[in-house]
Amino acid sequence: MNDIAPPPATLRVNLDSDALAANWHQLDRMSAPGRAGAAVKADCYGLGVDRCVPVLRGAGARDFFVAHWSEVADVVRYVPASDISVLHGLISRTETDYARAVGARPVINSLDQAKLWAEAGGGACDVMVDTGINRLGLAMRDLSDPLIATLDVVTLLSHLASADEASPSNRRQLKLFREARAMVKAKRYSLANSAGIVLGPDYTFDLTRPGLALYGGIPRPELTDDIRQVAYPQAALLLRRDLEPGDRVGYNGTYIADRALPSGIVSIGYADGFLRSRGGEALTHEGRVLPLIGKVSMDMIVLDLTNAPDLREGDWLDIPFDMPGAAQRCGLSQYELLTVIGHRLR
Numbered sequence: 001m002n003d004i005a006p007p008p009a010t011l012r013v014n015l016d017s018d019a020l021a022a023n024w025h026q027l028d029r030m031s032a033p034g035r036a037g038a039a040v041k042a043d044c045y046g047l048g049v050d051r052c053v054p055v056l057r058g059a060g061a062r063d064f065f066v067a068h069w070s071e072v073a074d075v076v077r078y079v080p081a082s083d084i085s086v087l088h089g090l091i092s093r094t095e096t097d098y099a100r101a102v103g104a105r106p107v108i109n110s111l112d113q114a115k116l117w118a119e120a121g122g123g124a125c126d127v128m129v130d131t132g133i134n135r136l137g138l139a140m141r142d143l144s145d146p147l148i149a150t151l152d153v154v155t156l157l158s159h160l161a162s163a164d165e166a167s168p169s170n171r172r173q174l175k176l177f178r179e180a181r182a183m184v185k186a187k188r189y190s191l192a193n194s195a196g197i198v199l200g201p202d203y204t205f206d207l208t209r210p211g212l213a214l215y216g217g218i219p220r221p222e223l224t225d226d227i228r229q230v231a232y233p234q235a236a237l238l239l240r241r242d243l244e245p246g247d248r249v250g251y252n253g254t255y256i257a258d259r260a261l262p263s264g265i266v267s268i269g270y271a272d273g274f275l276r277s278r279g280g281e282a283l284t285h286e287g288r289v290l291p292l293i294g295k296v297s298m299d300m301i302v303l304d305l306t307n308a309p310d311l312r313e314g315d316w317l318d319i320p321f322d323m324p325g326a327a328q329r330c331g332l333s334q335y336e337l338l339t340v341i342g343h344r345l346r
């Protein structure tokens with residue numbers, strides 16, 4: 001292997017750092033009198049810890065949430081370990097040892113996890129209480145266990161199941177969280193995710209934990225004017241091909257040309273998060289619409305270039321990423337649309 005640098009990529013995602021910072025500031029303002037933290041799990045929802053965490057910290061975020069212990073090493077390069085919470089908590093002594101050595105906080109999700117942490121020597125931790133999502137978190141009745149009173153709890157959290165809907169469960173969860181707050185002594189209390197922030201000051205407590213909206217997702221229409229698009233994926237045109245009437249395109253030949261037309265091949269596919277469900281979409285070039293024809297075929301898509309016959313190999317095309325719209329068109333959630341972005345786009 002010689003050390004020649006690889007040629008420039010033909011896929012990229014342009015990240016609007018100003019928009020990312022502005023989104024955090026906006027969500028922080030909306031979290032008053034509390035502060036906004038930042039959910040940075042799943043590699044900042046697919047946009048990259050290396051690019052996003054320094055921006056979020058620069059904007060003022062001081063509380064960072066990851067899901068797995070395996071995600072701590074990347075984040076701790078940019079923020080103090082004591083600012084990182086690990087949502088999945090602890091399942092083994094290996095994890096408690098790692099937590100104590102690194103200094104990131106486990107989010108205790110059960111009495112067993114509390115026991116594991118206490119037996120390992122304990123220290124600062126967070127506690128998640130389940131108020132109705134029935135996923136992670138101690139049951140309300142477990143909060144009165146004497147073990148919980150022995151923990152050094154920085155943040156007591158709970159997570160809303162349906163904050164993106166007008167659901168009666170939001171009020172129910174709020175009521176239970178207030179009860180939990182009276183039962184567990186912690187430095188801070190935190191309930192709301194991105195959508196929860198919109199529910200207003202009853203829900204924001206000391207700290208909120210936005211994820212999706214930081215990265216441009218719009219979980220509730222109220223946020224439309226407040227949240228800016230952050231990710232702008234692009235792909236370069238790889239090849240032009242003139243199709244004849246009757247030519248079949250892509251896997252299974254599902255598209256059959258009904259006329260002569262210029263087509264363009266773009267190297268983007270499943271591994272880049274461009275799934276078959278986006279097959280009915282179009283890419284654009286300076287506002288000109290270039291519909292996909294045929295199926296997304298592994299690493300490639302084919303476009304109808306009728307609207308842009310002047311395009312050349314290497315020209316950059318825009319992949320629509322207006323979050324709510326793009327998600328709706330392909331039937332994925334905004335969470336999925338972001339987190340499936342593949343490494344080749346970075």
Ligand SMILES: *Cc1c(COP(=O)(O)O)cnc(C)c1O
Pocket residue numbers: 039041087158159192193194195209210211212213
């Ligand atoms: C992922 C996550 C968040 C962020 O949620 P969004 O809906 O992306 O804002 C907040 N809190 C917890 C516990 C999470 O798991």
